[in-house]
Amino acid sequence: xxxxxxxxxxxxxxRDDNKCIKCLAxxxxxxxxxxxxxxxxxxLYAIDANxxxxxxxxxxxxxxxxxxxxxxxxxxxxxxxTEGHLRNIVKQAETGGVLLTGMGNDQPFPTYFDRLLxxxxxxxNPSIDPLREPMELRTYLGSRVEPVTLEECRDKxxxxxxxxETPIMFSAMSYGSISHEAFASLARAxxxxxxxxxxxxxxxxxxxxxxxDHAVVQVASxxxxxxxxxxxxxxxxxxxxGQGAKPGIGGHLPGEKITAPVAETRMIPEGTDALxxxxxxxxxxxxxxxxxxxxxxxxxxxxxxxxxxxxxxxxVAAIASGIARAGADIIAIDGFRGGTGAAPTMxxxxxxxxxxxxxxxxxxxxxEEGIRNRVSLVAAGGFRSSADVVKxxxxxxxAVYIATAALIALxxxxxxxxxxxxxxxxxxxxxxxxxxxxxxxxGAERLYNLLRGWSHxxxxxxxxxxxxxxxxxxxxxxxxxxxxxxxVELKLLGVKHAGEAM
Amino acid sequence: xxxxxxxxxxxxxxxxxxxxxxxxxCRELVLKxxxxxxxIGAGVRGRARLEIHGVPGNNLAAxxxxxxxxxxxxxxxxxxxxxxxxxxxxxxxxxxxxxYSMRGGRIFIRGNAGYRVGIHMKAFRYKKPLxxxxxxxxxxxxxxxxxxxxxxxxxxxxxxxAIVGNFVGTGMHGGEIFIRGQVDSxxxxxxxxxxxxxxxxxxxxxxxxxxxARYFDLEAEKILARPFTKLIPYNKRPYGTLYAY
Numbered sequence: 001x002x003x004x005x006x007x008x009x010x011x012x013x014x015r016d017d018n019k020c021i022k023c024l025a026x027x028x029x030x031x032x033x034x035x036x037x038x039x040x041x042x043x044l045y046a047i048d049a050n051x052x053x054x055x056x057x058x059x060x061x062x063x064x065x066x067x068x069x070x071x072x073x074x075x076x077x078x079x080x081x082t083e084g085h086l087r088n089i090v091k092q093a094e095t096g097g098v099l100l101t102g103m104g105n106d107q108p109f110p111t112y113f114d115r116l117l118x119x120x121x122x123x124x125n126p127s128i129d130p131l132r133e134p135m136e137l138r139t140y141l142g143s144r145v146e147p148v149t150l151e152e153c154r155d156k157x158x159x160x161x162x163x164x165e166t167p168i169m170f171s172a173m174s175y176g177s178i179s180h181e182a183f184a185s186l187a188r189a190x191x192x193x194x195x196x197x198x199x200x201x202x203x204x205x206x207x208x209x210x211x212x213d214h215a216v217v218q219v220a221s222x223x224x225x226x227x228x229x230x231x232x233x234x235x236x237x238x239x240x241x242g243q244g245a246k247p248g249i250g251g252h253l254p255g256e257k258i259t260a261p262v263a264e265t266r267m268i269p270e271g272t273d274a275l276x277x278x279x280x281x282x283x284x285x286x287x288x289x290x291x292x293x294x295x296x297x298x299x300x301x302x303x304x305x306x307x308x309x310x311x312x313x314x315x316v317a318a319i320a321s322g323i324a325r326a327g328a329d330i331i332a333i334d335g336f337r338g339g340t341g342a343a344p345t346m347x348x349x350x351x352x353x354x355x356x357x358x359x360x361x362x363x364x365x366x367x368e369e370g371i372r373n374r375v376s377l378v379a380a381g382g383f384r385s386s387a388d389v390v391k392x393x394x395x396x397x398x399a400v401y402i403a404t405a406a407l408i409a410l411x412x413x414x415x416x417x418x419x420x421x422x423x424x425x426x427x428x429x430x431x432x433x434x435x436x437x438x439x440x441x442x443g444a445e446r447l448y449n450l451l452r453g454w455s456h457x458x459x460x461x462x463x464x465x466x467x468x469x470x471x472x473x474x475x476x477x478x479x480x481x482x483x484x485x486x487x488v489e490l491k492l493l494g495v496k497h498a499g500e501a502m
Numbered sequence: 503x504x505x506x507x508x509x510x511x512x513x514x515x516x517x518x519x520x521x522x523x524x525x526x527x528c529r530e531l532v533l534k535x536x537x538x539x540x541x542i543g544a545g546v547r548g549r550a551r552l553e554i555h556g557v558p559g560n561n562l563a564a565x566x567x568x569x570x571x572x573x574x575x576x577x578x579x580x581x582x583x584x585x586x587x588x589x590x591x592x593x594x595x596x597x598x599x600x601x602y603s604m605r606g607g608r609i610f611i612r613g614n615a616g617y618r619v620g621i622h623m624k625a626f627r628y629k630k631p632l633x634x635x636x637x638x639x640x641x642x643x644x645x646x647x648x649x650x651x652x653x654x655x656x657x658x659x660x661x662x663x664a665i666v667g668n669f670v671g672t673g674m675h676g677g678e679i680f681i682r683g684q685v686d687s688x689x690x691x692x693x694x695x696x697x698x699x700x701x702x703x704x705x706x707x708x709x710x711x712x713x714x715a716r717y718f719d720l721e722a723e724k725i726l727a728r729p730f731t732k733l734i735p736y737n738k739r740p741y742g743t744l745y746a747y
Contacts, residue, residue: 097746098744227605228545228565252741254739268624269649271738272738272739273675273741273742277673281599281645282561282583291580294541295583296565298514298541420747
């Protein structure tokens, strides 16, 4: 039972007793103990205060007897003191703790993707039908040096380019933050589709090394599970500096989530907190970053491209320039909508900048400096559809990372309670009773379907513009127009306003 | 035994030579005139022995797995960064973050060490990393430490010189630190406490100091004559109550 709170429940569970067949599926499946059964009275009831509105019970109820309602806000309407602020204050008055949350920033900041529109061909050049004509989505990630001389071809310190069959990869989610089943679903789907998944900072479980050729293996400040074998097994190595949901801070994976297999993969004792320091303490400058990049390249004999992932922050363009000059092959930029398994709410909701502006600024800066060819740019942070992907590539990205969208494909309903480890959908949990609800084979199929659908839509949009290769779209901002954006925004995005001609 | 003259070789060329020699079965390699070349031994696996004359550059033995490296000179930052296994013996000083995230193996430093030595050191199954420092160490000694053993001997200290800097063991949540002599509590981070070493600890210290003395031709008994202070974390979840659930 929850302790008495000054706040009324956020949600209400309504059960239609005429429909309910008392199968108790809801009681068994609720990860948060909101659904209860009183065997003495043979009565089902709900503890509304426990409900997080994850929709698990609603989805699995065979009789369709359940509905979750938002509890009407009990307060007098107040545009400044919103219900969210009141809830937070009460929670902190009761616990004295730092507010935690999961998934991405849910505040009503502008989404620039929704203010950008794409072009299409009419009369003056033909559009292309991807169903019948060749259309190239394959993207090569890595550093391109030009012009290529014979000397450079013999250069042993050039890392290879990595092809992906669609410009969409799965973003970093560690084993520990998500279940083995969810992790395996991502790995299988990435392999089947010919793209990459990302291990996050929790290492790669032994039984998934067969997928390592499709893995971006991450090296973060805690160096969990990082050893020469892990680095050599992966396809790309990624140094994680920051994450869109929590720029500038580290991570605390609580001891409860460090079960035996997670501990094994992270190579730490069971039950201990997995603390990732905020900075890498061997990186205090671009020169230090260069040192870690080349340590990893030396350790893998220049066979793996090295990516550096940062969050989109105010000075992102200059930082990206430094990263490119430090010898990174890929720069991944995570916007402020990027998700997380756990982050302090204030950080998630108030730090960072939109990915659209960050990508445009970085691409522009690297081109001005003549070093755009040295790196691939990967954009991340809240991509909701193939249209978002196309717009990001037109703004200058080579490819994108998706994570929230992938989890939604696996069943996530964005209840934002990942940090509790109680996920009813078997995704953000280490409890085998919950995690086995997610079948990795079915999960992989759903992810594959998502990639297939988005990839085809991207081809349709490309074809409409009269382009037959994703490479021709990269940084092609003439294919974008802004609507309702002011002059500064248009300038930063490098696009004209809708209605303006070529 | 092979000998390689590192004079005016770039780190890439030098490391390429080293790896090629080790790949071809070389078990003992002497590097002469090493002068700041970085990443020596980085990511190298195996049982060979490297002898380095001169000053190796940053990230010596990073991600290394099994080699024995003996340095006749000083070492720079990041010795044994994320090292998995092996032994590094340094006959001079080492600078910052020696043993960062080290998971296994042993580092012996005859002289002093810089800041944040042993930061985020871990232990895993039978792996228990060890760093022994003959002289003094800088601030944040053993910060975020999650496992393994740090031993600080404070040999040859000048009168009035402190054996260790401030904030010892901040964020520490595993492992143990042994400091020879007394450490005033204001040096310690708030996550650690000082306890007297047990009889088993004494036995292990005897072994560790014995190895140290052997590598550097010192008298173990003299070093052990002074009692040690043992530092351990209060618990393995220092930030367990920080959040509002």
